[in-house]
Amino acid sequence: MASKSQDGTRAEGIALPVSVDKSLPTPLPDQLTQELRRLISEGTLRPGDAVPSSRRLAKHLGISRGSVETAYAQLVVEGFLITAERSATRINPDLPAASTPVRPKNRIPDSPRRRLRNYVDLRPGFGGDDPLREPAFRRAWRDSLDLDPGPIDPLGQPRARWAIADYLRLTRGMAVDPDEIILTSGSRDGLRLLLSVGVSGSIAVENPGFPGLRQAMSNHHLVPLDTADSSPAPADVGAAVVTPNHQFPHGTPMPVDQRARLLDWAARGDAILIEDDYDSEARFTRTVLPTLFDLASTTGSSAQVVHIGTFSTLLTSAVSTGYVIARGPISEQLMSMRTALGPAFSPILQMAIASYLGSGGLRRRISRGRRRLRAAEEVVAEVGPIPGLVHDGRTLVIETSQAQAASLLRDLADRGILVASLARGWTGDDEVRHGLVIAHSNVEAPVLREALGEVKTLLSRIQS
Template sequence: MFSVDRSLPSPLPVQIAAGMRGLVSTGQLSAGDTVASTRELARQLGVSRGTVVSAYDQLLSEGFLLATQGAPTRIHPDLARAGSPGPAAHAPRPRGRAGRVVSLKPSSGHAGTIRPAAWRRAWREAAAEPAARVDKAGQPELRTAIASHLLLARGLAVDAGDVVVTGGSREGLLLILMSLGRSLRVGVEDPGHPGLRRVIPVAGHTPVTCRTDAGGLVVSALPADLDALLVTPSHLYPLGGSMPAPRRAELLDWAARTGCVLIEDDFNTELRYRVSPQPTLATLASEARVLTLGTFSTLLSTQLSAGYVVAGQAMAATLRGTREVLGMPVSPVTQRAIANLLDGGYVRRNTRAVHSRLARRREVLGDAICPALEALGATAIEKDASTGVDLAVRFPMPAAEERVVDWLAGRGIECGRIGASESGGLIMSFAHLDDDDFERVHRAFASVSTHRS
């Protein structure tokens, strides 16, 4: 009822899972129907049984399939109550997997993050450990694992006592801002990644836009009255380049002179750079106050709300005091599971796998997606300086840009804008897509080349 193709960039288990979803969306299978055994489907498709088992494990974890002991595997009956689509003569155009729009907007996550089986194993091991006292600053084993990881991955030597566990990067920034004081003026990059800047007014502070160029923040143009400055030197918006070493030194000197606290958002760094990225600002700082903001959504899962803040000894004590009042947002079992993944080398192995996956995506961008964009009217395509899987796409006039936005929207795909205007160009990020969504985007662009030829 469907086939797989070894020449496609997406792995066979991903293709099989997509094929099973397609059978339901077209009405060939319905909620409650029995599906082929893993052995039978492997025979039909000409693949190994382990490949089908991996696909079924994914569908089981999604709640798409239901398996009960002593009974055949079947399409989950609850899909009928969720309104699974049946066959229709005039069905609406698909909008991504399971009805979702596929977003090419920049994201802190990466395709190839933790597999469900690895997470379940780490969780079981963590849950089996004896219950320990809850440390509001984070369980000691996780803070120690984070310190070891930062030393290996970022060359940042910190004491575990200077690490505070948070409920993700946004909660981490909120914790920092609440600890620094009231009614602060907080600088943000312009243009810059929009994710964290919305936290600043929620905390009762005033965001102040600060000009950037190709090398990041323009230090000579920074306001002298900033209390804090949120900066992403290892991921310059929109294409993820890195702030040059002289600019970093200039920024640190400026912060030391003015007393401004630098909040370094270090997301995506380990996975983005094929060679070792530049060191963190905290590694280079001698007199400037630098707080490092990290998240596990990049390394492990976009659905995992857990992260950390690294601070100097004095500031870490203040953060721990605020954390004590707010409580700990991450359960001890989750923290121990993350620590197991860090200590067991899973994150390092996963990083190597992501680099290989991004290399394959670079080839697809060069062979199919960039030529398709040119055929659609793009006049300039700039590639991500690190992994080569983010694109800045510019057009000769706003009308041409809007035609591409509409063309993508008609295929269930959205992208980001460079700057606030509708004529500054489009930003398309392909690193965070899972294999299924990336293949969907690839097919959409490939249809341009097929149609034009």
């Protein structure tokens, strides 16, 4: 649902035409940050002006107070806003004043704008419950406002890096030095950081493979990679992106012997292995397998592995946070680039993440996700046979013809149900399969039951 400010938000006599849209993939705090930057640059907000309180603006826009506080905190770090105890948050009075903008008259729309529906998001990598409504995360956020983050470290605040290292040790068995961790605003940001330091040649991607990171590689030549093939990498391949914990499309983990062969493949071809640790929470439901990063260290492999992790899958894209771990020369290059670019996200949010991890909040959230997955499995069994369904892992895969897949995706979206396209997992046009990919543990059981009922109805209709 879009939250629009039509008449403006009042703050110290200033009208703020602020607009955020919940249906967009951009996190709400990022949208609000962009809107406030725009108002400052246009001169709508001038140096010294007060902005609305976080509570007041959140109520007006119909969003959580935490989203507004996150946006304000980011603008404080950037120098656009200043805060003082017992005083309103204001535009930095030292900012240069913008020229008075020429404001066009408001145009009355020809017809009422359609209110966007709330969608049931069953796409892998999306959905899940909003952390901003979770008491433990809100408490961590409030606590972070009372903590002094200390000098800003562009690689990540020390407390956050220590908390992540401890989390990986306790939950993944990874022995990582906090100094090896570089904070990012998510897995795509981590990949862009790596590509910015220079990856020569083509990039190999699993075929089929999880399409999540491919958008960040649109300017690079991608070649298909068969992870079960042990033949040497082509001479022009400089890196390979793999998701060992979530093999597309079923979400199954890559076996350890195949991981070992992949390390050997990369070492012989002198290719960087970029390990996207997407869906790492799935490791809590089956035997824990070593990461490629750890496996390279324990086996003495000469393969160069860069480990990319994210909390965005667990905390939703509303909290875009992640990390990169590397060793050797590539680590030094990544740290130099991150230092030049500055912090990936607000130090205050970093402190909140550190508090949340330290309190065990994320581990409890993962436990809730496990319970939701068990409930989802029961719903799938209750719903009964679904034509074309293959259920071998963390996701439901329904294979159809190309025309049927296009029709299903469109009709389900019209009913407010978002699912993923199976065909998006293929690189190139060879042997592409069509259908739907459904992350059935994204929602609670009653919602899933209704959504799968719609899927069955539509499938029966198009196949009759």
